[in-house]
Amino acid sequence: MTDRPLFSGRSFAAFLFDMDGTILTSIASAERVWSLWAAKHGLDVSAFLPTIHGVRTVETIARLNLPGVDPEAEANAIMRAEMEDVSDIAPIAGAAVFLAALPRERWAIVTSAPRALAERRIAAAGLPLPPLLIAAEDVEQGKPAPDCFLLGARRLGVAAADCLVFEDTRAGLTAADAAGASALVITATHAKPLDVRHPQHASYEGLSVRATATGLAVFERS
Incomplete structure (x- = not known):
């Protein structure tokens, strides 16, 4: 060689x-957390998940323009959930x-x-x-x-x-x-x-x- x-x-x-x-x-950790979040907000989970990778959480949420959703607050909640899910x-x-x-x-x-x-x-x-x-x-x-x-x-x-x-x-x-x-x-x-x-x-x-x-x-x- x-x-x-x-x-x-x-x-x-x-x-x-x-x-x-x-x-x-x-990826497994992130997609578990994001799948729950997406389902809660009525999103098509399988179509949404590929959009989360490589970009900041707050920007991912902000570009959805979901009514009544505060991107900063939601991003903080997602971060807390991701910090608890690190086993794999x-x-x-x-x-x-x-x-x-x-x-x-x-x-x-x-x-x-x-x-x-x-x-x-x-x-x-x-x-x-x-x-x-x-x-x-x-x-x-x-x-x-x-x-x-x-x-x-x-x-x-x-x-x-x-x-x-x-x-x-x-x-x-x-x-x-x-x-x-x-x-x-x-x-x-x-x-x-x-x-x-x-x-x-x-x-x-x-x-x-x-x-x-x-x-x-x-x-x-x-």
């Missing part, structure tokens, strides 16, 4: 990781080893989840808390706007164009593109690959990272 660079000729100043579906899987949250295969290989000052988690929920899920998955966590309340506009990735890069002291984003949703990839970052799609929770231009990998197994003279390079075992 040999290792080949996943991004030929490229190394990166820092890595920015989405959380849900990218370094850990909380698990890391994406190989994520712990991959994250442990990174210099602490070179990576961050950039999530659409509120900070308290993000910290709860990271702990439930047995993953290390990141040196930097950008959460829902840190930006005015969530994904697919680029604000979160721009903020993450800025707080790490690098340009977003010099970052590699790890994502699993179209909203996240749109945000990464808008920020000018490169992106790698983690497909562990996907039924099929996304139809996007970005490289895709099932998990972190078979991936490795090396420090080079110009930054961090990602390699794939072949």
Whole structure:
């Protein structure tokens, strides 16, 4: 077996990781909570659930324009329910080893989840808390706007164009593109690959990272 660079000729100043579906899987937990909420509000649960992933809860609720519904209050209630439902949250295969290989000052988690929920899920998955966590309340506009990735890069002291984003949703990839970052799609929770231009990998197994003279390079075992 040999290792080949996943991004030929490229190394990166820092890595920015989405959380849900990218370094850990909380889909079952989230969909249990959201299914109850959607049914309570008379929504078609099966049609609604695909819309919740990758974006902030408050924005998901607000765009429904449900009469008499306060998006902020509902988002807080959903967060509390999600924080209680963490029994089957698990890391994406190989994520712990991959994250442990990174210099602490070179990576961050950039999530659409509120900070308290993000910290709860990271702990439930047995993953290390990141040196930097950008959460829902840190930006005015969530994904697919680029604000979160721009903020993450800025707080790490690098340009977003010099970052590699790890994502699993179209909203996240749109945000990464808008920020000018490169992106790698983690497909562990996907039924099929996304139809996007970005490289895709099932998990972190078979991936490795090396420090080079110009930054961090990602390699794939072949």
